[in-house]
Amino acid sequence: MTKLLPGFVVILLCSLPLLAQTTFPKNGVYDKRPSLYAFTNATIHTDYQTTSQNATLLVKDGIIEAVGSGIAVPAGATILDLKGKSIYPGLIDLYSSYGMPEVKTIRTSRADGPPQMESSKRGPYFWNQAIRSETEASEIFTQNAGDADALRKLGFSAVLTHVPDGIARGSGVLVTLHDGRENEVILKSKATAHYSFSKGSSRQDYPGSLMGAISLLRQTYLDADWYKKGGNKEEQNLSVESFNQLQSLPQIFEASNKLNVLRADKIGDEFGVQYIIKGSGDEYQRLEELKATNTTFIIPLNFPSAFDVQDPQDAMMIGMDDMKHWELAPANPAMLAKAGIPFALTLSNLKDKKEFWTNLRKAIQYGFSEKDALKALTATPAQLIKAEDQIGSLKKGLKANFIITSGNLFSEGTTIYENWIAGQKYTVSEMPLADIRGLYDLKVGNQSGLKLLVSGKADKPEYSIQTLADTNKIKAKVTRNNNLITLVFDTDKKNSKGETRLTGWIADKTLKGEGQTPDGTPVKWAATFKEAYKETALAKKDSVKTIDLNSLGKVSYPFMAFGSEQKLSAENVLIKNATVWTNEKDGKLENADVLIQNGKIAKVGKNLSASGVRTIDGTGKHVTPGIIDEHSHIAISNGVNEGTQAVTSEVRIGDVVNPEDINIYRQLAGGVVASQLLHGSANPIGGQSALVKLKWGASAEEMKIKNAGGFIKFALGENVKQSNWGDFNTIRFPQTRMGVEQVFMDAFTRAKEYDKAMKAFAASKNKTGLAPRRDLELEALVEILNNKRFITCHSYVQSEINMLMHVADSMGFRVNTFTHILEGYKVADKMKAHQIGGSTFADWWAYKMEVQDAIPYNAALMYKVGVTTSINSDDAEMGRRLNQEAGKTVKYGGVPEEEALKMVTLNPAKLLHLDDRMGSLAPGKDADVVLWSDHPLSIYAKAEKTFVDGVLYYDIERDVKLREELKSERARLIRKMLDAKNGGAAAESPSLKKAALYHCEDILENYEF
Structure with a gap:
């Protein structure tokens, strides 16, 4: 049996492979010596929940043989005494x-x-x-x-x-x-x-x-x-x-x-x-x-x-x-x-x-x-990773992967000494010598009454001498090599005649040997252990100061400004004595009431009453259905366009809804309750839409309107043929407006063939053979052919609008909505004949060549022809002011006020096939309700309260409180950051982080997800 003391461990085989691999020939003599190690007297953490004190770990040829207390050490083992030290399983990074x-x-x-x-x-x-x-x-x-x-x-x-x-x-x-x-x-x-x-x-x-x-x-x-x-x-x-x-x-x-x-x-x-x-x-x-x-x-x-x-x-x-x-x-x-x-x-x-x-x-x-x-x-x-039979704990038969530490692995003052992997030792820090800290009675020759104090850290001890005549501690210079020790000190520096030099050895905390006094007289000396060194809290950094979690800020939903610590919930509300714009046959009601219960509109009328509800005084105010934005690009993560191919009907905005876009809150403050989140206009056939309600603080899935119809974005014009994409982008088909038409014809021809093949396989009795390969791109187009998905088409010029209507007639599908449609006034009669709606801007024009014929009377003219007409935003900022955009149609074209309001409420609901539950104030419909401070089409009107499914997601009074709370919280965090920097913590320079505000034509560049 070989026994080696800590600090003087020599392991001959550690730097060599434990066993030569027979599948690899060796140029020279094979070394197949077995290795057997016993790590004794350690605190061994077999796994995260099992710890043994004064235990032994046996390792043979890189594999754990045994672990625990009371284990007999086999003959021939190399023993490593790890008293006072700990062993943990080796760590794993996945x-x-x-x-x-x-x-x-x-x-x-x-x-x-x-x-x-x-x-x-x-x-x-x-x-x-x-x-x-x-x-x-x-x-x-x-x-x-x-x-x-x-x-x-x-x-x-x-x-x-x-x-x-x-x-x-x-x-x-x-x-x-x-x-x-x-x-x-x-x-x-x-x-x-x-x-x-x-x-x-x-x-x-x-x-x-x-x-x-x-x-x-x-x-x-x-x-x-x-x-x-x-x-x-x-x-x-x-x-x-x-x-x-x-x-x-x-x-x-x-x-x-x-x-x-x-x-x-x-x-x-x-x-x-x-x-x-x-x-x-x-x-x-x-x-x-x-x-x-x-x-x-x-x-x-x-x-x-x-x-x-x-x-x-x-x-x-x-x-x-x-x-x-x-x-x-x-x-x-x-x-x-x-x-x-x-x-x-x-x-x-x-x-x-x-x-x-x-x-x-x-x-x-x-x-x-x-x-x-x-x-x-x-x-x-x-x-x-199903490797617990090899690594992750210290059990018999597993790889000998473990680390030796000075103590608790997770304490600040702990040192990792060695990392053993598959039985091979890797020194991280030199193992300290045996801990001899304490107070000793020191006798040098005939001189007694001296004290030797060994203090400080176990791995960096400090030595001092104290005499009876002088209570001051005299620092001693010490050299130590395992159990050999040399001390040099001067007990009388005022009248110094030189230093006393002692050399000797350590045996069970008794120090002794020989030396010389300052005058050269040879002496024998001995230091007899008296008491252990009492380590103070300052000397032993073995505990972690815990943080009071109550002193930290709280998680909010969403995790940003204007979030709430608790997710908002529906409430029962009675709004009294307001001007109520019903968008129903009753029209506009003066001094009327709206009752909201269980997320639905329960009643609309005069002199309503209900028990167990919160009453809001609407005197002098207006109540309308919530605004619906038919064309929006807010709340989308990492790109609004997949413009890399001419047809990308497989992509889904619903996959990338971002519930933490501040524009959700801002648009609620403008009375918007729902949006169609559209793909951009970078290709003729873009991606599928997401229809969402603006539920601030909810998840992306909770925002999506349940059982809503499927929609998809098509596009015409300059964007889709990439003529405004720069000189390098002359490769992707199409490059002309004629090519755009052919993209539609080709895509729907392929979709019809795909649908035919799928139906034929489904109709086969035994379904033998290989089923057609599912193609998500074509599946979406088949849904259009089967009236299960509806087209919103980005459009400007009447010639292209006519072209797509012709393609639709030829291929057997229908366009649901032309959006932008700034030349809609030229083709309104054809749109009505085809039952196609129009979603347009109130007064955008002259921002590119395609819109040089745009006029502010477009919406009014389409409305008067009988086209279902709505006003959309396509812009995060405009989305906050759609009530004002609707008001412009009163000025430009003399649209009646109630019909103008419908252009941002009921009409977009019709275009999105949601008018059976949204867009008007009728019993049974969703409680998407806005309380305005003034006439809802006025530039002076403020949305004071915006309810979505009966939940008050925006409240102008609560907004004021939130702003004060944010101001206070920012000040607290700034003070905390200043304190951290002044305390020596690293501090990085801020940089402005701009959130993406997408429009139809925006292409994501330099992207990483």
């Missing part, structure tokens, strides 16, 4: 690119050159280069000694690594961080499958928006299913084949924010996949929704720095959401754990990986338990 080539993400711009329309990758691969499921990380993986060393020093022993490139990224590989060939460190060659919404290094034009990325992934799942069911007999596709093979593995999805988490989970639900989602650190802002996904997360600890707010002008640039996130981000792990949401932790997203332990300990200060922290770094990641 989101790494360690050992992978650098991915250069392509940020495209219209100024960069011509678009790449098709894949440039040769071979039988997917048509789009963002689908890279054939990528196998294990084939690419190459060890990186420097990166591995940096990870080992942080306590990590294994990482799951993959190539973070593309939407479908292929497989990940689980590797350990010890030295050896790649085949020796790989634990699982195909451990996981990886996805994201980012197209990465692909230069291919499609997708050019977040909704395009989602649609591409959705179509990929469908293509893979078709391929699996027999499509592989019609074509070979290595990408799709790999995609199918990876489905049995754990599926990891990278989401860049909390809203993308929900979008990814929705895709997973659609195809029966439960993703493990790599989050971004803002999950606490939507805990209830995230918990409902039943997702397990991989969470980074990327806490933002404080902003430098010394300059008040700089401070004005910081949004309330960024200020609140700075304060609350460290509480994210604690909030997730409290909510019962499982997660693992990752080093990913950290600017400097050395910040990991600082940030983790900060998270513990904010209420994250040490038990949950250890679980998130060991057991959970191992279980998620």
